[in-house]
Amino acid sequence: xxxxxxxxxxxxxxxxxxxxxxxxxxxxxxxxxxxxxxxxxxxxxxxxxxxxxxxxxxxxxxxxxxxxxxxxxxxxxxxxxxxxxxxxxxxxxxxxxxxxxxxxxxxxxxxxxxxxxxxxxxxxxxxxxxxxxxxxxxxxxxxxxxxxxxxxxxxxxxxxxxxxxxxxxxxxxxxxxxxxxxxxxxxxxxxxxxxxxxxxxxxxxxxxxxxxxxxxxxxxxxxxxxxxxxxxxxxxxxxxxxxxxxxxxxxxxxxxxxxxxxxxxxxxxxxxxxxxxxxxxxxxxxxxxxxxxxxxxxxxxxxxxxxxxxxxxxxxxxxxxxxxxxxxxxxxxxxxxxxxxxxxxxxxxxxxxxxxxxxxxxxxxxxxxxxxxxxxxxxx
Ligand SMILES: [Zn+2]
Numbered sequence: 107x108x109x110x111x112x113x114x115x116x117x118x119x120x121x122x123x124x125x126x127x128x129x130x131x132x133x134x135x136x137x138x139x140x141x142x143x144x145x146x147x148x149x150x151x152x153x154x155x156x157x158x159x160x161x162x163x164x165x166x167x168x169x170x171x172x173x174x175x176x177x178x179x180x181x182x183x184x185x186x187x188x189x190x191x192x193x194x195x196x197x198x199x200x201x202x203x204x205x206x207x208x209x210x211x212x213x214x215x216x217x218x219x220x221x222x223x224x225x226x227x228x229x230x231x232x233x234x235x236x237x238x239x240x241x242x243x244x245x246x247x248x249x250x251x252x253x254x255x256x257x258x259x260x261x262x263x264x265x266x267x268x269x270x271x272x273x274x275x276x277x278x279x280x281x282x283x284x285x286x287x288x289x290x291x292x293x294x295x296x297x298x299x300x301x302x303x304x305x306x307x308x309x310x311x312x313x314x315x316x317x318x319x320x321x322x323x324x325x326x327x328x329x330x331x332x333x334x335x336x337x338x339x340x341x342x343x344x345x346x347x348x349x350x351x352x353x354x355x356x357x358x359x360x361x362x363x364x365x366x367x368x369x370x371x372x373x374x375x376x377x378x379x380x381x382x383x384x385x386x387x388x389x390x391x392x393x394x395x396x397x398x399x400x401x402x403x404x405x406x407x408x409x410x411x412x413x414x415x416x417x418x419x420x421x422x423x424x425x426x427x428x429x430x431x432x433x434x435x436x437x438x439x440x441x442x443x444x445x446x447x448x449x450x451x452x453x454x455x456x457x458x459x460x461x462x463x464x465x466x467x468x469x470x471x472x473x474x475x476x477x478x479x480x481x482x483x484x485x486x
Pocket of ligand 1: 197250285316
């Protein structure tokens with residue numbers, strides 16, 4: 107690969123490497139993650155500096171990983187014998203390609219996609235970009251094969267300009283960035299080993315994952331400093347299953363799950379309030395009941411996961427906030443259930459009950475139960 111890119115400009119090198127990386131199907135949770143790791147390692151090994159210092163490109167296997175995934179590292183030692191080290195960091199996997207629909211077979215073929223979108227009339231913006239020849243299409247093009255390409259190009263640059271490098275560069279790519287982060291978690295021990303053995307002083311880590319405009323037409327290319335924490339609060343909701351003919355007697359975990367999603371997903375009031383910063387609200391990344399197939403029984407249980415960015419809040423504070431939300435959601439679901447019980451006691455069928463309940467919701471009436479007369483009453 108070095109022979110193919112050494113004569114190119116920096117920008118052209120980034121593009122050529124990005125094109126090669128996109129073509130490797132490196133979907134999270136597949137063997138493709140191993141293939142792309144091997145490719146990255148093999149490209150680095152063609153750089154003259156690493157031919158001279160072969161031990162400075164290496165891999166770290168991820169323990170007990172069923173796919174045999176690995177982290178790839180490369181180290182450039184600066185001329186001044188400094189301990190100061192900058193980490194170049196990227197994840198090597200992509201999300202799936204199901205969302206390409208009928209274009210799935212072209213998801214990794216940038217030129218075919220550009221050709222397709224150049225005649226695409228459904229979205230004038232995309233068509234314009236495809237026609238311009240200035241855009242590179244394909245799964246992983248921004249998240250984040252081009253980021254890896256930028257790092258590799260910079261690695262090549264500094265290996266050829268060692269006099270400009272007063273410290274050291276540690277290049278690191280990890281699998282599983284789109285799911286459980288097995289790669290970067292395993293890399294922590296390797297980073298610590300290097301720090302202890304060579305007294306490295308990690309002064310900064312540069313991650314080249316994608317950035318997005320803040321609004322339509324925003325031309326600023328942002329560089330973010332600092333770090334944000336991520337939590338993945340999960341709910342497991344165990345209900346009481348019921349046959350479709352007797353659902354008034356059950357507890358539907360999907361109802362509670364929906365109440366939780368309604369209260370948490372994109373709820374800006376749950377995001378941290380830090381002056382001058384847009385903090386993303388929590389978002390639902392997984393909501394699924396445990397039914398294996400369709401049947402006429404309500405679900406037994408449901409799983410629900412949220413992505414939660416944190417800056418200053420602690421995990422404990424988020425947990426307390428979510429427990430509070432969970433209590434509210436259950437109370438709402440329970441008021442529905444109470445109502446079910448009363449309707450059922452009065453011999454309402456499912457169908458009549460649903461009509462009554464929907465109607466009452468629609469008219470913004472709030473039901474409560476008149477215990478003395480044991481029937482529902484509706485108040486404004
Ligand atoms: Zn990413």
